Amino acid sequence: MSLPKDFLWGGATAAHQFEGGYLEDGKGLCSGDVVTSGDGRNGIQRRVTYTLPDGEYGSQFVFPYQDLPQDTKLSCHEDEFYPTHEASDFYHHYKEDIALMAEMGFKCYRMSINWARILPHGDDEIPNEKGLEFYDRVFDECLKYHIEPVVTLLHFETPVSLINRYGAWIDRRCVDAFVKYCEFVMKRYQHKVKYWMTFNEINNMEILPLYAGGLLKNDDQSKATATYHQFIASAKVVKMAHEINPEMKVGMMIAYTAAYALTCHPRDELKLMKDNQIRHFYCDVQCRGHYPQYKLKEYQRNGIHLPVLEGDQQILKEGTVDYIGLSYYSSSCVSDDEKQETTSGNMTTSIINPYLKTSEWGWLVDPVGLRIALNQLYERYELPLFIVENGLGAIDHMENGQIHDTYRIEYLKEHIYEMKKAIEEDGVDLMGYTPWGCIDVISAGTGEMRKRYGFVYVDKDDSGNGTMKRYKKDSFYWYQKVIQSNGEEI
Ligand code: BG6
Numbered sequence: 001m002s003l004p005k006d007f008l009w010g011g012a013t014a015a016h017q018f019e020g021g022y023l024e025d026g027k028g029l030c031s032g033d034v035v036t037s038g039d040g041r042n043g044i045q046r047r048v049t050y051t052l053p054d055g056e057y058g059s060q061f062v063f064p065y066q067d068l069p070q071d072t073k074l075s076c077h078e079d080e081f082y083p084t085h086e087a088s089d090f091y092h093h094y095k096e097d098i099a100l101m102a103e104m105g106f107k108c109y110r111m112s113i114n115w116a117r118i119l120p121h122g123d124d125e126i127p128n129e130k131g132l133e134f135y136d137r138v139f140d141e142c143l144k145y146h147i148e149p150v151v152t153l154l155h156f157e158t159p160v161s162l163i164n165r166y167g168a169w170i171d172r173r174c175v176d177a178f179v180k181y182c183e184f185v186m187k188r189y190q191h192k193v194k195y196w197m198t199f200n201e202i203n204n205m206e207i208l209p210l211y212a213g214g215l216l217k218n219d220d221q222s223k224a225t226a227t228y229h230q231f232i233a234s235a236k237v238v239k240m241a242h243e244i245n246p247e248m249k250v251g252m253m254i255a256y257t258a259a260y261a262l263t264c265h266p267r268d269e270l271k272l273m274k275d276n277q278i279r280h281f282y283c284d285v286q287c288r289g290h291y292p293q294y295k296l297k298e299y300q301r302n303g304i305h306l307p308v309l310e311g312d313q314q315i316l317k318e319g320t321v322d323y324i325g326l327s328y329y330s331s332s333c334v335s336d337d338e339k340q341e342t343t344s345g346n347m348t349t350s351i352i353n354p355y356l357k358t359s360e361w362g363w364l365v366d367p368v369g370l371r372i373a374l375n376q377l378y379e380r381y382e383l384p385l386f387i388v389e390n391g392l393g394a395i396d397h398m399e400n401g402q403i404h405d406t407y408r409i410e411y412l413k414e415h416i417y418e419m420k421k422a423i424e425e426d427g428v429d430l431m432g433y434t435p436w437g438c439i440d441v442i443s444a445g446t447g448e449m450r451k452r453y454g455f456v457y458v459d460k461d462d463s464g465n466g467t468m469k470r471y472k473k474d475s476f477y478w479y480q481k482v483i484q485s486n487g488e489e490i
Pocket of ligand 1: 014017200201255327346389393436442443444445446451
């Protein structure tokens with residue numbers, strides 16, 4: 001058995017973490033632009049910066065998040081450093097970067113369109129032609145090398161203007177604005193882009209409501225409302241995409257993890273069941289087209305009301321997704337015993353699993369968990385899956401222009417091995433595999449540059465110093481062989 005011939009090997013990035021050019025050619029500010037750097041290994045969290053009605057400037061942690069003061073307007077402040085403003089400067093290096101992807105043999109490139117580059121205020125009547133032209137150039141460059149663009153429509157990049165005027169996704173006007181933005185880009189790029197995803201890691205609304213929904217609040221009602229609006233927006237966009245061009249496929253995207261109970265005590269198992277419900281809820285609605293009973297009951301118990309309008313049920317039903325995109329970095333472990341020691345994970349925490357090692361940032365490394373995760377999702381929804389993020393964030397050392405990242409190769413090798421088992425032995429329908437940050441990007445969680453995932457090293461440090469020169473790591477050549485052999489040689 002071998003992998004399908006059309007398996008989409010590639011890599012992934014997000015606009016705000018990779019592009020830079022944060023105000024170039026008419027782009028507006030997005031939520032990722034108003035977050036400072038942090039230091040993940042020393043526990044210094046990233047902060048969102050804002051201005052108060054009296055002109056005073058303030059800032060607050062994005063994780064853990066708390067309600068921002070009343071009438072706050074998100075803004076940048078001259079004394080702060082915002083790592084995404086320049087990021088890896090793909091805006092000016094896209095030709096070189098896509099050539100490197102082509103050299104590795106990429107079949108696809110997952111990237112996001114930055115909404116505020118197209119509509120600087122999020123809901124402008126006329127799109128910014130210069131922004132549209134930039135993505136035209138990027139897609140043309142990809143297609144030149146037969147690289148299929150895979151586009152996320154919103155990857156932690158809600159326009160700041162919508163946040164400051166409406167509170168973003170808490171307001172139904174954000175749904176209309178998003179659908180309009182998607183209509184502009186889908187009509188424009190329909191012959192260049194076939195694969196789309198609506199919201200990156202939509203389940204991050206639970207813990208990172210600023211990133212996922214541009215929310216200035218962290219209460220359960222606000223998060224439920226914003227999530228509801230994203231579901232409606234996603235369903236409308238799926239339907240619209242099929243009308244614009246039936247060839248286009250639109251997926252959802254979730255941060256997924258295999259979760260284990262720490263013991264076989266029924267209370268730990270119950271905890272696991274609840275934990276899985278939190279995760280599956282987002283897929284349940286987007287794949288099945290309606291809210292699951294366990295969620296409705298929970299809302300009822302907690303006095304949460306959904307802002308349902310007439311016709312919404314039909315919208316959800318008619319807009320179920322074509323595939324599920326998932327990020328998988330680590331598994332997690334749960335226990336009913338709240339005193340258990342925890343470690344960090346992808347925007348979350350987990351109880352320490354005694355059987356697993358952790359990365360330098362404390363994330364549990366679990367390749368077998370990837371096979372379990374793929375099986376869980378495929379059995380439950382019977383939809384094609386797409387691993388659109390996976391990888392090891394690690395510190396790289398450059399010696400004479402070389403980076404010997406054996407640890408990264410090891411991590412990816414083990415994950416690809418389990419991914420192949422899921423396809424070949426378990427029959428999971430997997431569209432492709434795009435490791436995260438294929439060319440080094442700014443970390444979303446910590447804002448660091450030294451937390452690198454790439455096959456290509458970008459010469460830049462955490463304070464923004466460096467030449468921006470690109471260097472091929474050992475993993476670059478290794479991944480090239482993996483793709484060349486369609487996964488036979490790992
Ligand atoms: C996912 C996000 O959460 O994980 C990416 O979709 C992010 O934006 C990636 O960069 C890795 O997380 P981090 O915190 O190491 O950048």
